[in-house]
Amino acid sequence: MTPGYVPSPTRRRLAAGLSAAALAAGTLAGLPGPAAATPATGQVTGPVRAAARAEVPCPKPDVKPPAGRPARPTPPGDDPVLRAVGGDDLATDGLVAPAGVKPPPALTATSWLVADLDTGEVLGGCGPHVYGTPASVQKLLLVATVMDKLDPKKTITITDDDLNIEPGSSAVGLLKGGRYTIATLWLGLLLQSGNEAANALARLGGGSGGVRATVAAMNAKAHQLGAYQTHAVTPSGLDGPGQFTSAYDLALIARDCFAKADFRTYALTKNTQIPAQKQLKKGGFQIQNENRLIFNYPGAMGGKTGFTKLARHSYVGAAQRNGRRLVATLLGAEASPLRGYEQGAALLDWGFSLPKDASVGKLVAPDGQDATGTAADEPAPARSAAPATKAAPAAARPAAGTGPGMPLVAAAAVAIVLAATPLLLLLTQRRRRVRRRPRRRPQAFY
Known part of the structure; x- marks a missing residue:
């Protein structure tokens, strides 16, 4: 089946929500909608009803794309149900931003999104549900899928298959027969984007099913998080046919990663020592974090960089300031005039400049939770002295x-x-x- 397909029961639920929201937006005058920006000035104006809103181009710098850039892979066909996950105002290839705020930065990224990690509010985006190729930010989905399964103190041995990566692609420098802790593999994955570390972690996380089982689990995890536009083919993010994600999906995946204490520690590690392999007569060496955000941005929480010739630059970065924790995601960027992490920093600056109640949509809660994080199989906490009761579905209530x-x-x-x-x-x-x-x-x- 093609990427982007959602089984019928889930599609019916999502489509039902979309239809109700579209009905309210399109038929009732006077409702505040997301803002539009005037292309000539870039000034954000509004409010505008969603149904009547013309698509607004995303701010772009006046630069030419690099010569020899490969053609982008053909994405799955647009699906109105998937494009409206998190709010029908997000169903645009252009800019969506709150009314009355300053315009976002001009970026080369094809698509991007800024969201609040704690409340789940989407603060703005450019084509948030547009398909893009992930490159190494896909390693965050590997983190979300297997980090909790593996003991960081356990020592493992690197195999030939672990080292089977694309020539010239990013690697830590792990050795066949070398013995390393799981924690060292995570550091190699997140600091140096080591593809051999990704293979080893996927092999270990998949048990008897190995890497293939982990990739299947990554796709299941993406769906559990609500990242329906994400389809993994490789655990590392090295390009594969049919491998896609979106800026919105990356924010869902990042939110899961930043909830993990170990991930937060690894992502903020500036450098670490890869241990010597005495049995192989090889010395140790130091590696440094490639995500420059943690060196240069106040309140940085870390994230992940990515690049392939096909995907171009991708980036996920988060920071905290004045009690707010924001995440910025972007796909399909070029490194000039701003590198990937610099584009992420510019988006974070813009996000922190917005009012705390600014919102154009929502990061959906994972399966089994409602929008507040309460388990869906349990009643929500009571708001009064009366005991909480679980409501029956509307269709079943007389x-x-x-x-x-x-x-x-x-x-x-x-x-x-x-x-x-x-x-x-x-x-x-x-x-x-x-x-x-x-x-x-x-x-x-x-």
């Missing part, structure tokens, strides 16, 4: 007072009120644009 013997006119009146209730709720909740996730994990589709 309307109050519609039992046998109720007059037909009264029943019709109740039905009209009930039919209007979801629309009224949309009116009151539109500002947050929370898109609920399905509670059951979708079936694997790759």
